[in-house]
Amino acid sequence: MLLEQVAATSRATAAEPARNAKVALLAELLRGLDPVDLPAAVALLSGESRRMRVGVGYAALRDLPPPAERATLGIASTEQALRELAAVQGAGSQAERKRRLADLFGRATADEQAFLRAVLGGELRQGALDAVMGDAVAKAAGVPLAEVRRALMFRGSAAAVAAAAMEGGAAALRAFGLEVGRPVRPMLAASAPNVAAALDKVRPAALEWKLDGIRVQVHRDGDRVGVFTRSLDDITARVPEVVEAALALPLRSAVLDGEVIALGPDRRPRPFQETAARTASRQDIAELRARVPLSVFFFDLLHLDGADLLDLPGERRTEALAALLPPELRVPRLVSADDGAALAFFREALAQGHEGVVVKDPQARYAAGRRGAGWIKVKPRHTLDLVVLAVEWGSGRREGLLSNLHLGARGDGAEGLGEWVMLGKTFKGLTDEMLAFQTRELLAREVDRDSWVVRVRPELVVEVAFDGVQRSPRYPSGLTLRFARVLRYRDDKGPEQADTIAAVRELAAEEGL
Numbered sequence: 304m305l306l307e308q309v310a311a312t313s314r315a316t317a318a319e320p321a322r323n324a325k326v327a328l329l330a331e332l333l334r335g336l337d338p339v340d341l342p343a344a345v346a347l348l349s350g351e352s353r354r355m356r357v358g359v360g361y362a363a364l365r366d367l368p369p370p371a372e373r374a375t376l377g378i379a380s381t382e383q384a385l386r387e388l389a390a391v392q393g394a395g396s397q398a399e400r401k402r403r404l405a406d407l408f409g410r411a412t413a414d415e416q417a418f419l420r421a422v423l424g425g426e427l428r429q430g431a432l433d434a435v436m437g438d439a440v441a442k443a444a445g446v447p448l449a450e451v452r453r454a455l456m457f458r459g460s461a462a463a464v465a466a467a468a469m470e471g472g473a474a475a476l477r478a479f480g481l482e483v484g485r486p487v488r489p490m491l492a493a494s495a496p497n498v499a500a501a502l503d504k505v506r507p508a509a510l511e512w513k514l515d516g517i518r519v520q521v522h523r524d525g526d527r528v529g530v531f532t533r534s535l536d537d538i539t540a541r542v543p544e545v546v547e548a549a550l551a552l553p554l555r556s557a558v559l560d561g562e563v564i565a566l567g568p569d570r571r572p573r574p575f576q577e578t579a580a581r582t583a584s585r586q587d588i589a590e591l592r593a594r595v596p597l598s599v600f601f602f603d604l605l606h607l608d609g610a611d612l613l614d615l616p617g618e619r620r621t622e623a624l625a626a627l628l629p630p631e632l633r634v635p636r637l638v639s640a641d642d643g644a645a646l647a648f649f650r651e652a653l654a655q656g657h658e659g660v661v662v663k664d665p666q667a668r669y670a671a672g673r674r675g676a677g678w679i680k681v682k683p684r685h686t687l688d689l690v691v692l693a694v695e696w697g698s699g700r701r702e703g704l705l706s707n708l709h710l711g712a713r714g715d716g717a718e719g720l721g722e723w724v725m726l727g728k729t730f731k732g733l734t735d736e737m738l739a740f741q742t743r744e745l746l747a748r749e750v751d752r753d754s755w756v757v758r759v760r761p762e763l764v765v766e767v768a769f770d771g772v773q774r775s776p777r778y779p780s781g782l783t784l785r786f787a788r789v790l791r792y793r794d795d796k797g798p799e800q801a802d803t804i805a806a807v808r809e810l811a812a813e814e815g816l
Contacts, residue, residue, distance in 0.1 A: 304336060306381050306411070307374040309344050310418035322435065322715075329439035333465065336378075341469060342462035343382035347422055349436040349461040368409040370416050381407070381419075433799065436461045444468035446476060454479040456487055456671040459535065481611050483524045483556050486531035487671045490560075490603075492661055492678035494806060496813060498649045499642055501662035501679040507640035509617065509663040511602055512652040513680055514634065515572050516564030517582050517795055519599065523549045524556045534797055538582055544597045552627060555608050559624075561601035562634070571656040575791055583794070602634040602661075605669060617677070618665040638665065649681065658682055685810065686768050687712065687784075687802040688793055692723055693758045694745050697730070697738070705742040705757060706730045710767060710787065713803045723761050724780050724804045732768075732788035740792065764793040764801050772811040780804055782811055 312332045316325045329348065336344055345351070384407050391399050408416055437455055441448040446468050454464045454476040467475040481487060495501035502508055518533040519542075528546045530539045539546060545563055565573040565581055572578075573595070581595045604624040605613050612620050624633065637648045649660045659682040667677030689710040697706030707730040711723040733741075741763070748759040767787050775783035784807075 304340050304344075304378055305374050306376040306378050306415050306418070308332070309347060309378055310414045313348060313418055313421070314414070316435075322438075325435050326438040326442055329436060330442035333439060333443035333469065338466070338470065340378040342466045343379045345436060345440070345465040346382055346462040347378070347418075349433055350422075351460060351462055367416070368405055370408075370413040371410055372412070374412050374415065376407075376410055376415060385423075433461055436465070440465045440468050444472060446473045450476040452673075457481055457485075459485070459488065481558065481606055481613065483558060483606060484522050484527070484529055486520050486522065486529070486535045487558075487605070488535070489518060489520060489533050490670050490678060491674035491800070492680040493674055493676060494802075495662070495679045495681050496685070496810070498645050498660065498662070498681050500813075501681050502640070502642060502645055504676055504679060505662055505664045507638060507665070508645070509621065509665050510637045510639065510645055510648050510660045511634045511663065512655075513658040513661050513682070514562040514564050514600060515575050515656070515658045516562040516578050516600075519545065519561055519563045521545060521549050521559045521561065521599075521601075522557075523552070523554070523559075526550065532582075532795055533800070534795060541582055541585060541588060542597055542599075543588065543592065545599045548599050548632065554627065556606065557604065557608070557627075558606035559601045560603035560605060561599055563597050563599045565595050566598050579794060599632065600634045601628060601632055602636075603669065613669040613671065616666045616668065617663055620669070621665075653683055684768050685771065686766055686790065687806065688764050688766050688796060688800065689726065690723060690761045690798045690801045691741070691745065691759060691763045691765060692725060692761055693756050694741065695728075695756050701730075701738060704738045705745050706733065706738065708741070708765065708789070709756075710765070710784075711761065711801075712807055713798075713801050715803055715805050725778050726780070726804075726807065727775070727778065727783040727787055729767065729784075729787040729789060731786075732790060737789065737792065761798050764796040764798060766790040766793050772807060774811075780807070782807055 309332065312328055316328045319325050319328065332344065333341065384403065388400055388403050391403065408419065411419060433455065437451050438448060440461070441451040450473045451464060451468060454467065455461065457479040458464055464476065464479070467479070495504070519538075520531045522529040522531070528539065528549045529537060530542050530545050531537055542563060549557075549559070563578070563582065565578040567573050577595055578597070581591055581597060584591055601624060604620050604627065605611070607623060607627070612623060621636070635652070637644065639645050639648075652658075652660055659680065662679045662681060664677045670677060689712055691708050692711040693709040694705040695707040696702075697704045707728050709725055709728055711725045714722050714724045744763060745757065745759050748762055750758045750760060752758060766789070767784065768790050769784040769787040771785045772782055773785050774781055777783070
């Protein structure tokens, strides 16, 4: 099969507002693919190829040869060309990548060029890529969606999971399991406006402090340790304190979920930016460690000495964790059904400088990669993680800097809304450091501009605080945020982990809108 058919399916999928219609289009394509083309097509359509980091920026995609008149590119050969492009390293690599890119695009038709630009630029407009593709694989292979989601959780590759499902069905999917050393997608928490609302959904509940640090997943296999972020990046070499803590534990193998954080001499958290900068740096680790030491706290245990624990109730996993770790390595925890006790625990977390609490169902299994009712985060203010869709040039003291952010939530296909739903603008809360950062990073993601607005690829996630939700006819959802202000950029999150328009609607409903 030729690449033009994949490009046509991508275009048709993007044009469909309804999720079921998107899934049906993708499933039809998957059923018609040769086995050799299937993994490549899924990699291209799911965004997996983008994660290969081929070293091609947006500027390189502007100066390309004219399109071919006739379609000749194959699916597998195109994916292979991208893999070879990603492998180019060393002296002269920039020129060699440019040559290979020109050769590939010179053999592509106009529609194929547009598709490849979207793949390499991270601009496919098909909905939540991995999630929709997972549904399509289940439909095409005739297997339970739960089996596909579980396999994706463990393997992390839609291409590999699709190949297994189409060839071996549900039995092949069940062969995927947790592998010590290969990170799984972390379980995520929904939100509630206050502790009482969370307890209305889960009672009795286990409450844990929500630390203002960096989520980490720690894998130990004998004397080997791997430390991964929530986006599954390997940061082992940057956090020797975490490695040492893991090696000191009395066990052979384990997978632990926790938080790494920089604490001051008073054991209160230092500013989040210090933790983020420390875990992001690859240079002078010994010097950084002396200046900004890290502490690690764990709240879940997914594997222990050859046994997977993900399917056990949360309270059983916590019991195993408590038997394994000393109190100073565990996140503070309270199990209660009493509103007063829960509220006091919440206030104590805030008094110690932390973000709030996570309210957990003691019976919940570990639902990796999903945001469900099993975990509910509660903070003292409304916050959302939103994506920057565009930005306006500043004026006055901010002249020459990108300032006013256009904020978007993930769409859900309802009411004809697209993949991203704009909720409003803000320039409040931005420090000089943030302004310099976003000017640099957003210009690197520029799609187009006019005299005032720079439109960008929806990649940067920003945490925004706000006082509430209000109606507004100016925006597609009819909603906007009151007094929105920027708290921080979330470089530990990708756009697929931004909050959804459904979460905003829920807040609006709670406020009587």
